[in-house]
Amino acid sequence: MLIEINNTHQSSGLTKVCDFAIETNGVMIKALTSRLYSNPIGSIVRELASNALDACPTSPMEISMPSALDPQFRIRDYGPGLSPQQMVEVFTRFGASTKRNTNTQIGGFGLGAKSPFAVVNSYAITSYHGGTRTSYLASITANGMPTLHQTHSAPTAETGLEITVPAGDPSKWREAIDQIHFFEPSPFVDGAPLPRPEITYRGTNFFVQRSGKPRIMVGPVSYPLDQMRINHHSVPPFVLQFAIGELEVTASREEVVYSPATISLLDTRIKEATAEYRANLSTILAKCTTVPEIWRVLEGSVLDHNIKLHDYDVSSSNVYLVADDDIFAEITLRQQNRVRWVPRWTSGDHLSPQHDVYVLDDIRRWQERIQFHRKSRAPLFLVKDPASLDLLGIPYTRISSIPTASPLRRAPRPRQLRTMGSSNKLIVSTGSYEHYIEVDANLNIKGTNIRLTFDLMRSIAERLKVLGLYVIPHNHRGGVGNLVEALPLWEQAALPHLDEAKAYFQHHIWASYHTYNKPFVLALSRNGLVPTIPRMPTAKHLDITTLMSDKMPAPIDWQKEIDDAVKRHPLLKPLKAASFGFQHADELTSIVSLIIKE
Amino acid sequence: MYPHLITDNTITILADDTLSVTRDHPSFSAILDALREERWDDAVDLMTPRRRVSSFVEGAMEIVGNTILRGGTPVDNAIVPHILDLHQQGLPVGPLLAFLDKVLANPSMRSRNQLWRFVATNKITITPEGDLLFYKKVKDDYYDVHTGKSNRYTVGSTHSMHRSLVDDDPESTCSHGLHVCSYEYLREFGGQRTLVCRVNPADVVSVPIDYHNTKVRVCQLTVVKEVSNPTSPTTTSYEECPF
Numbered sequence: 001m002l003i004e005i006n007n008t009h010q011s012s013g014l015t016k017v018c019d020f021a022i023e024t025n026g027v028m029i030k031a032l033t034s035r036l037y038s039n040p041i042g043s044i045v046r047e048l049a050s051n052a053l054d055a056c057p058t059s060p061m062e063i064s065m066p067s068a069l070d071p072q073f074r075i076r077d078y079g080p081g082l083s084p085q086q087m088v089e090v091f092t093r094f095g096a097s098t099k100r101n102t103n104t105q106i107g108g109f110g111l112g113a114k115s116p117f118a119v120v121n122s123y124a125i126t127s128y129h130g131g132t133r134t135s136y137l138a139s140i141t142a143n144g145m146p147t148l149h150q151t152h153s154a155p156t157a158e159t160g161l162e163i164t165v166p167a168g169d170p171s172k173w174r175e176a177i178d179q180i181h182f183f184e185p186s187p188f189v190d191g192a193p194l195p196r197p198e199i200t201y202r203g204t205n206f207f208v209q210r211s212g213k214p215r216i217m218v219g220p221v222s223y224p225l226d227q228m229r230i231n232h233h234s235v236p237p238f239v240l241q242f243a244i245g246e247l248e249v250t251a252s253r254e255e256v257v258y259s260p261a262t263i264s265l266l267d268t269r270i271k272e273a274t275a276e277y278r279a280n281l282s283t284i285l286a287k288c289t290t291v292p293e294i295w296r297v298l299e300g301s302v303l304d305h306n307i308k309l310h311d312y313d314v315s316s317s318n319v320y321l322v323a324d325d326d327i328f329a330e331i332t333l334r335q336q337n338r339v340r341w342v343p344r345w346t347s348g349d350h351l352s353p354q355h356d357v358y359v360l361d362d363i364r365r366w367q368e369r370i371q372f373h374r375k376s377r378a379p380l381f382l383v384k385d386p387a388s389l390d391l392l393g394i395p396y397t398r399i400s401s402i403p404t405a406s407p408l409r410r411a412p413r414p415r416q417l418r419t420m421g422s423s424n425k426l427i428v429s430t431g432s433y434e435h436y437i438e439v440d441a442n443l444n445i446k447g448t449n450i451r452l453t454f455d456l457m458r459s460i461a462e463r464l465k466v467l468g469l470y471v472i473p474h475n476h477r478g479g480v481g482n483l484v485e486a487l488p489l490w491e492q493a494a495l496p497h498l499d500e501a502k503a504y505f506q507h508h509i510w511a512s513y514h515t516y517n518k519p520f521v522l523a524l525s526r527n528g529l530v531p532t533i534p535r536m537p538t539a540k541h542l543d544i545t546t547l548m549s550d551k552m553p554a555p556i557d558w559q560k561e562i563d564d565a566v567k568r569h570p571l572l573k574p575l576k577a578a579s580f581g582f583q584h585a586d587e588l589t590s591i592v593s594l595i596i597k598e
Numbered sequence: 599m600y601p602h603l604i605t606d607n608t609i610t611i612l613a614d615d616t617l618s619v620t621r622d623h624p625s626f627s628a629i630l631d632a633l634r635e636e637r638w639d640d641a642v643d644l645m646t647p648r649r650r651v652s653s654f655v656e657g658a659m660e661i662v663g664n665t666i667l668r669g670g671t672p673v674d675n676a677i678v679p680h681i682l683d684l685h686q687q688g689l690p691v692g693p694l695l696a697f698l699d700k701v702l703a704n705p706s707m708r709s710r711n712q713l714w715r716f717v718a719t720n721k722i723t724i725t726p727e728g729d730l731l732f733y734k735k736v737k738d739d740y741y742d743v744h745t746g747k748s749n750r751y752t753v754g755s756t757h758s759m760h761r762s763l764v765d766d767d768p769e770s771t772c773s774h775g776l777h778v779c780s781y782e783y784l785r786e787f788g789g790q791r792t793l794v795c796r797v798n799p800a801d802v803v804s805v806p807i808d809y810h811n812t813k814v815r816v817c818q819l820t821v822v823k824e825v826s827n828p829t830s831p832t833t834t835s836y837e838e839c840p841f
Contacts, residue, residue, distance in 0.1 A: 067664035068678035069648040072618055121605035124616040137603055137610060151601050151612050166608045166618035170675070191663045 002103045002245045026144015032094050033117035036252045040118035043252060045176040047112030048075045048163055050221060050253075053183055054105040055079030055161060060185040060193070065174060066167035073173055076162040081129030084150070091125065091138055092148050103245040106219050111251065114138075116165045117146060123165045128158040182239070183220045201280065206273040209237040216256055216266070219244035229258040230266050236277065240269050357396040369402040600638055604630065609645075617645040624679065647678060654685040658695050668698045674711075676718035680834040694834075696728025700799040705761075712768055712805040719811045720780040721831045729796045732778035732814060733828055734821075735789030743789040749776075751793055751821050758818035764803040765815060771808040775815030781830040783812035792828045795819040 022028060037043040052061040056079035064074040082090060089096055090113050097110035116123040122139035133156035137149040167173055177189065186193040201208040214225040214235040219242075227235055247265070248257040256262060358370055602611040609629055610618040619626060625644040632641035643650065652661050660667040667673065677698070684694060704710045716722075723731040734751065735743060742749045749757050757776055765773035778795050779787055786809060801818040805811050 065664065068675040069651060069661065069664050069666070071620070071623055071647075072616075120608045120620060122603050122608045122610050122618070124610060124612070124618060126616070135612060135616065137612070139603055139605055139608075139610075149603070164616045164618060166610065166620045168620045168622040190665070 001099065001106060001249075002101065024145070026140075029094070029117070029140070029144060029146060032111060033114055034119070036111065037115070037118050038252070038254060039176075040115075041172045042176040042179060043118060043254060044073070044115045044165060045173065046179045046221060046253065047115040048165075049180045049183065049187065050106040051112050052077035052079070052161070052187075053220060054099060054107055058185070060188050061183075062188045063177075063190070063194075065177070065190055066170040068170065071167050071170070073165045073167045074162060076160060078158075078160040081127045081159045081161050083127075083129050084134065086129075087125070087127060087134075087136060088148065091136070092146065103243065106221060106244060109251050109253070112253070114146070116163070119168075120166050123163060126162040126164075128156050128160050128162075131155055131157070133158070179222055180220070182217060182222055201277060203273060203276045203280075205242075205269065206238050206240045206276075208277060209239060212237045215239045216247065217241045218247050218249060218256065221253070223249070223255050225266070226255065226258065230263050230270075232267065232270055235270055236274065238270065238273050238277075240266070240273065359396055359398045361398055361400045369399050599636065600642070602633060602641075604633065609633070611641060611645060613642050617642065619645055624682075647682060650685055651678060651681050654681055655691055655695075658691060659698075668695070668702065671702050673698055673702075674714035674717070676714045680717070680722060680724075683834045693724045693726050693728055696726075697724045697730070697799060698728075700728045703800040704802060705800070706766065706803070708766060709803050712766075713799060713802045713814075715811050716780070716802075716805045716814060720782065722780075722834055723831045724834055725796060729798050730802075731822065731831075732795050732797055732816075732819075733781060733784050733787075734778045734793045734795045734819070735784065735787040736791050736793060738790040740791065743787070744777075751795075753793070753821050753823055756818065756820040758801075761801075761803060761817040764817045766804045768804050768807045770804075771806040771813075773806075773815070775803055776817065776819055778814050778816060778819060780812045780814075781828060783809050784828055786813075792825050794822045794825055796822050 034040060049061065049063070052075055056077045059078045061078075062074075062076045064070065064072070066073050090098075093110065094114060095110040097107055099105040099107040100110075117138075117140060122137060125136040125138060127134050127136070132153050134153040135151040137151055139147055139149070141147050177194065180187060181194060181196050183194070186196065188194070197209045197212060199207045199209060214227070214237055215222040216225050217223075217239050222239060225235060225238075225240070247262055248259060249255065250257055356370075362369060600611050600613050602609065607621045608618055609626065610616065611633075619629065623629075629641050629644045632638075632644060648661060651659075651666065655666075658668075659673070660670075664675070665672050666675065666677070677694075681694065684691070701710060701713060704713065725731060736751045737743055737746055740750050740752050741747055742751065751757065759776060764775035767773070777787075778797060784792065797814075797816050797819045801816050802814060803817055804815045806813050806815070
């Protein structure tokens with residue numbers, strides 16, 4: 001890293017006393033090692049790896065992470081190694097660097113090689129140089145001053161440098177490896193190339209990680225982006241790329257120096273990156289063919305950061321996706337031009353045969369296909385690969401095997417019929433929507449939220465007709481859901497018999513009204529169609545399922561029903577006696593009053 | 599003799615390879631003693647866990663790099679201290695292998711990872727069949743503490759529930775499942791009687807993150823015995839264990 005010191009210093013009339021100097025003592029050494037870094041282990045990994053990369057940018061360095069089996073951090077590069085003279089210069093001189101005049105190398109402060117002293121009091125170095133393998137031990141002596149010991153040397157054909165640092169808790173070291181993820185060539189860690197974070201998009205001077213926090217990359221080293229310092233909140237997980245020297249970094253190299261110039265540069269670059277990413281997002285999403293792919297693009301990057309998604313309908317609540325054979329993700333999506341996304345990871349073993357499990361092999365029309373197919377309103381699981389389900393013995397349905405059906409053209413088969421409390425509302429649940437059908441005092445049927453139930457209602461009407469019952473739409477001018485749309489056909493089903501229907505029901509309604517001073521209301525109860533007045537003699541239980549079934553019900557002889565009822569109920573006798581053929585209300589009233597007098 | 603260096607927080611021995619440990623290494627003081635008493639080979643042995651592990655498992659497991667494999671499947675390094683413990687006491691390897699096979703038979707990777715987290719932070723006791731022993735507290739009438747009526751944990755009884763009903767989310771710190779715990783959690787566990795329960799590692803579902811990974815939710819357990827004075831296990835082996 002090119003570090004230029006070129007201060008203006010003109011003096012006149014001043015008498016120089018002395019130049020300042022830095023005294024070499026244990027306290028100073030401590031200030032430059034353990035007190036320099038806020039994250040010492042992270043610094044050791046970053047510094048030693050940066051040195052290894054500088055030493056050999058062509059072949060990958062090898063890192064052995066500490067573990068319970070070998071509690072040491074080892075890093076080996078295959079550069080030229082260091083001669084005994086160079087060893088002394090690099091390892092025993094704080095502030096000595098050979099990289100200060102160039103921007104092709106990361107180092108420059110002359111501190112990195114000594115960074116292990118931030119954690120431990122000794123570490124070992126083996127240099128393979130000029131046909132000799134020489135081992136050294138660097139240690140802090142009793143007075144706090146570091147010393148370099150040469151231990152032994154032997155002939156070798158290899159070149160390079162190996163540093164071994166004794167390590168405590170292995171997990172802290174594993175966390176630290178994040179910083180060198182983007183090193184090129186990829187370091188070999190424990191025998192395998194270091195896996196890189198998945199990159200969902202590569203733009204000009206930035207890329208987007210699948211997840212994680214935004215970072216700044218200076219050369220190959222990545223630093224966290226401190227969003228508070230740049231007055232940007234919720235920056236997507238961009239990695240903004242800068243050349244070495246383009247941004248100033250602190251001597252600990254733990255972060256960039258947030259100078260006004262840096263802040264302004266970062267601000268510009270974030271805005272550019274966001275604009276570019278947003279512009280390309282729909283192109284990226286259009287290439288996705290499965291929900292898991294969409295998930296991969298969006299997770300952590302877009303949805304958490306409120307980048308608007310145009311024309312992308314992934315909306316459904318309580319949908320579970322399987323992103324992996326073993327890991328399920330629950331997503332809650334609400335779409336209103338903006339998608340909110342609440343992922344929650346969970347393993348698949350809480351899936352049970354009671355759940356609706358589908359193999360997601362039709363991304364385009366999956367919602368339409370499963371809408372009326374689901375058994376329940378329980379959480380829905382969409383699974384990419386059925387192999388794990390086979391293993392768990394969980395039954396599933398392939399979405400592509402479900403016929404598509406436009407809900408407006410084909411009425412759903414009702415999944416569930418129930419009444420709401422004690423009211424006269426019938427709730428038809430189709431699995432996705434609930435529809436209310438209300439029968440009022442005039443036996444008018446009201447519907448609410450009956451968007452998809454027109455065919456259903458027609459089918460009910462047909463069955464009511466066979467039963468000798470007729471339905472009259474509540475309000476022809478609409479106002480209740482989409483009933484208006486349904487009316488023409490609805491009336492066709494009901495109106496030919498409208499007069500008869502009116503006459504028939506008026507008879508009962510009037511009679512009951514005057515008898516009990518309450519309207520006769522045909523209510524739909526759990527057990528069937530019953531009047532809400534419990535003692536109504538003509539009460540006839542109709543099983544609701546007969547109205548909803550595919551088969552036409554057997555007709556009911558209502559005259560016989562009424563005759564039987566009259567036999568059972570003395571109050572109706574006069575009605576019978578007064579003959580059962582009247583058409584007019586006033587006639588009815590007089591008869592009823594006759595009954596009451598009795 | 600090997601050249602070596604002892605500092606406040608490190609020991610380095612330059613044997614064939616550079617061996618170094620920090621002060622928080624479990625054998626730090628033992629290594630120090632060995633060096634002071636000039637038992638060079640013992641010191642080197644203590645500093646190379648890999649060698650001790652491989653001599654103990656004798657081909658039943660494979661060590662590739664820093665990974666231990668059982669039948670080709672990687673086993674978490676959390677098991678290493680327990681292997682070293684068994685090795686140190688000259689105990690047989692069989693129970694450990696049975697334990698690992700049962701862990702690997704656990705159908706959920708998530709549960710396995712949580713179990714390893716438990717193994718890493720707790721003293722464990724492995725029975726000869728490879729099962730784990732846990733503690734559990736119950737009411738005075740042996741009914742469970744939570745409901746007081748659903749399960750009666752008499753000695754010898756086995757209790758199970760469908761795995762899918764046990765909450766596998768470690769973030770849900772109090773949830774559905776049969777609960778057992780390590781010695782450290784006992785004082786947090788309400789109830790009058792303390793039981794020792796045997797659990798097949800394959801039946802472990804989750805280890806909630808609270809209380810420092812000391813509580814475990816399982817889908818099946820068998821009550822082994824009741825203890826009046828629970829103690830912390832001192833060794834991994836069932837034979838040597840005080841309970």
